Amino acid sequence: MTSTQIRAGRFEPGEFRPRVRLAERQDLDELVRLERTCYRGVYAEHRWEREQFAYYVRNPKARIAVCRRGSQYCGYVTGVFSHRARSTTAALLSLAVAPPCRHRGIGAALLRWFEARSREEGCVSIDLEVAVVRRSARRLYERCGFEPIAIRADYYGPGDDAVRMRKTL
Numbered sequence: 001m002t003s004t005q006i007r008a009g010r011f012e013p014g015e016f017r018p019r020v021r022l023a024e025r026q027d028l029d030e031l032v033r034l035e036r037t038c039y040r041g042v043y044a045e046h047r048w049e050r051e052q053f054a055y056y057v058r059n060p061k062a063r064i065a066v067c068r069r070g071s072q073y074c075g076y077v078t079g080v081f082s083h084r085a086r087s088t089t090a091a092l093l094s095l096a097v098a099p100p101c102r103h104r105g106i107g108a109a110l111l112r113w114f115e116a117r118s119r120e121e122g123c124v125s126i127d128l129e130v131a132v133v134r135r136s137a138r139r140l141y142e143r144c145g146f147e148p149i150a151i152r153a154d155y156y157g158p159g160d161d162a163v164r165m166r167k168t169l
C-alpha cells in the first residue's frame with residue numbers, strides 16, 4: 001500500500017510543519033525510542049517493544065502512522081480493523097506524542113489520520129481504552145468525538161481503571 005501524507009498540527013506560517021505518514025520497517029527503531037520517551041514511570045511496563053511494532057507494521061489488518069517533523073519523530077498512532085459478520089470496527093491500540101512536541105495539535109492530527117484509514121476500511125466505529133488518570137488523552141478523545149461507554153476496573157493493574165470510549169463514524 002502506498003503511504004499517505006497529511007499535514008499535522010497548528011504551526012506558524014513558514015514553520016517547518018510535521019507530517020503524518022504510514023510507518024515502515026525502517027521506522028521501527030525510532031518507534032521504540034518514541035515509546036520509551038512517552039511511557040515512563042508506572043506505565044513503562046505497558047510499553048510496546050520492537051517485535052510488537054514490527055508485527056503491526058506487517059499486519060494487513062493494522063495500521064501504524066508516524067508523525068515526523070524533518071528528521072524528528074514526534075508521535076505515532078496504531079490500531080487494527082476487525083471484520084465481523086455484521087459490521088467492521090476499528091480498535092485504536094495506542095497513541096503517543098513525544099513530550100517536547102505536545103500541545104500543538106499533533107495528537108489530534110494522528111487521530112484524524114486513523115479515522116480516515118478506518119473509514120477507508122469500511123469501519124462503522126472506533127473503540128479504544130484509556131486510563132482514567134490520563135486526563136489530557138481523555139480530553140483529546142472527547143474533543144474528537146469519542147464518548148465513554150464503560151469503565152474497565154483494574155484494566156492496567158490493581159486500582160488503575162480504564163475508560164472504554166467509542167466514536168461512531
Ligand SMILES: CC(C)(COP(=O)(O)OP(=O)(O)OC[C@H]1O[C@@H](n2cnc3c(N)ncnc32)[C@H](O)[C@@H]1OP(=O)(O)O)[C@@H](O)C(=O)NCCC(=O)NCCS
Pocket residue numbers: 010038093094095096097098101102103104105106107108109129130131134135136137139140
Ligand atoms: C495524549 C497525547 C497523545 C496528546 O498529544 P498532543 O499532541 O499533546 O495532543 P493535542 O496537541 O492535539 O491536544 C492536547 C492539548 O493541547 C492543546 N493544544 C493543541 N494545539 C495547541 C496549540 N497550538 N496551542 C496551544 N494548545 C494547543 C489542546 O487543546 C489540548 O489541551 P488539553 O490537554 O488541555 O485538552 C500526549 O499527551 C501523550 O502522548 N501522552 C502520553 C501517552 C498517552 O496518554 N496516550 C494516550 C493513551 S492511549
